[in-house]
Amino acid sequence: MGQQGGRHGRATDAVGTRAFLRVLPLLLIAGGAVYEYCTPSGFAGSPLFSAAPLVVAPFFSLGSTITAGAVSIAAIVTVHLRYTAFHAGVYTEIATVATVCVLACFINRIKRRSDEQLASARQIAEAAQLAVLPEPAGRIGGLAIAARYEAAQADAFIGGDLYAVQDTPHGVRIVVGDVRGKGMGAVAAVAVVIGAFREAAEQEESLEAVAQRLERALAREGSRRRGIDDFEGFTTAVLAEIPHGGRLLRVLNRGHPEPVVLLGDGTVRMVTPAESALPLGLGELGSWPDRATEAEFPAGATLLLYTDGLSEARDARGVFYDPAARLAGRIFPGPEELLAELAEEVRRHTGGGATDDMALLAVRRS
Numbered sequence: 001m002g003q004q005g006g007r008h009g010r011a012t013d014a015v016g017t018r019a020f021l022r023v024l025p026l027l028l029i030a031g032g033a034v035y036e037y038c039t040p041s042g043f044a045g046s047p048l049f050s051a052a053p054l055v056v057a058p059f060f061s062l063g064s065t066i067t068a069g070a071v072s073i074a075a076i077v078t079v080h081l082r083y084t085a086f087h088a089g090v091y092t093e094i095a096t097v098a099t100v101c102v103l104a105c106f107i108n109r110i111k112r113r114s115d116e117q118l119a120s121a122r123q124i125a126e127a128a129q130l131a132v133l134p135e136p137a138g139r140i141g142g143l144a145i146a147a148r149y150e151a152a153q154a155d156a157f158i159g160g161d162l163y164a165v166q167d168t169p170h171g172v173r174i175v176v177g178d179v180r181g182k183g184m185g186a187v188a189a190v191a192v193v194i195g196a197f198r199e200a201a202e203q204e205e206s207l208e209a210v211a212q213r214l215e216r217a218l219a220r221e222g223s224r225r226r227g228i229d230d231f232e233g234f235t236t237a238v239l240a241e242i243p244h245g246g247r248l249l250r251v252l253n254r255g256h257p258e259p260v261v262l263l264g265d266g267t268v269r270m271v272t273p274a275e276s277a278l279p280l281g282l283g284e285l286g287s288w289p290d291r292a293t294e295a296e297f298p299a300g301a302t303l304l305l306y307t308d309g310l311s312e313a314r315d316a317r318g319v320f321y322d323p324a325a326r327l328a329g330r331i332f333p334g335p336e337e338l339l340a341e342l343a344e345e346v347r348r349h350t351g352g353g354a355t356d357d358m359a360l361l362a363v364r365r366s
Contacts, residue, residue, distance in 0.1 A: 069101025
């Protein structure tokens with residue numbers, strides 16, 4: 001699923017805009033022709049005729065741009081056939097439109113080169129995201145898994161939100177986190193956290209030990225880089241562990257939004273930590289012992305983990321989206337349907353104006 005749902009609404013808007021842009025040049029040419037035909041000889045519709053190729057140039061092909069200019073000139077000639085002879089103003093008008101059409105062709109070529117470079121950059125960004133933040137498998141350790149990344153910025157692929165799921169000898173272990181800041185520093189921190197989690201999840205006996213490994217990895221990487229702009233080491237995160245063949249869930253929270261457990265009957269339970277803890281990467285500010293919280297996770301239950309792009313999404317009145325309140329009493333066929341509905345509700349709640357990336361991860365015990 002990934003970002004596909006997040007881009008669906010924007011794609012629909014783009015289709016409508018492109019359809020309007022196809023019609024606009026014809027409207028401009030028709031408007032110029034009607035203006036010239038209905039006004040005395042000294043009045044020219046060249047601004048409307050010239051605008052037609054300029055509208056086409058940034059959005060359509062070179063051939064379409066030339067066609068718009070040619071049709072504009074043909075319209076001028078056709079309208080002035082009502083006169084027995086062309087006067088100097090008509091030739092000037094034709095020369096003006098032809099000159100603008102040539103300039104529009106240059107604009108079209110420049111725009112095409114820019115689009116090709118942008119497409120290449122997007123392909124690189126997609127490949128980088130798949131390398132840094134791979135999509136988890138649909139089933140891991142007997143659990144149904146769904147993940148979704150919704151970027152606040154259109155066509156963005158990489159951000160500071162992260163998730164990973166891994167089947168280990170200790171059970172299925174999960175991390176969902178949010179790196180402070182944006183840009184390549186945040187991406188570097190995401191790579192460090194996920195890399196350290198993959199290794200620690202296999203080797204460490206407890207979630208507390210996994211959290212300490214992540215803490216040390218961020219501290220080690222931060223010391224290798226100069227300045228806060230080079231590396232973002234402040235990461236809120238929640239770690240979860242679902243032992244094989246049991247009804248138990250362990251959660252360790254490092255300053256992250258509380259996970260939600262949706263039971264099969266629609267009951268919603270928040271997994272609230274017994275003791276607050278600082279985010280990862282702030283160990284130098286103090287020492288707080290990590291303590292995992294245990295909760296019941298029976299068959300048919302779904303664990304929802306998310307970043308603050310969900311819980312801090314605001315509507316026009318500034319009201320936050322409350323996932324626990326919104327999900328209470330509702331039953332979903334599976335984790336993918338749950339995440340798809342959440343993403344759509346957040347878009348409606350914010351009016352499509354989300355300001356932060358949103359990572360969602362849902363795990364269901366069959």
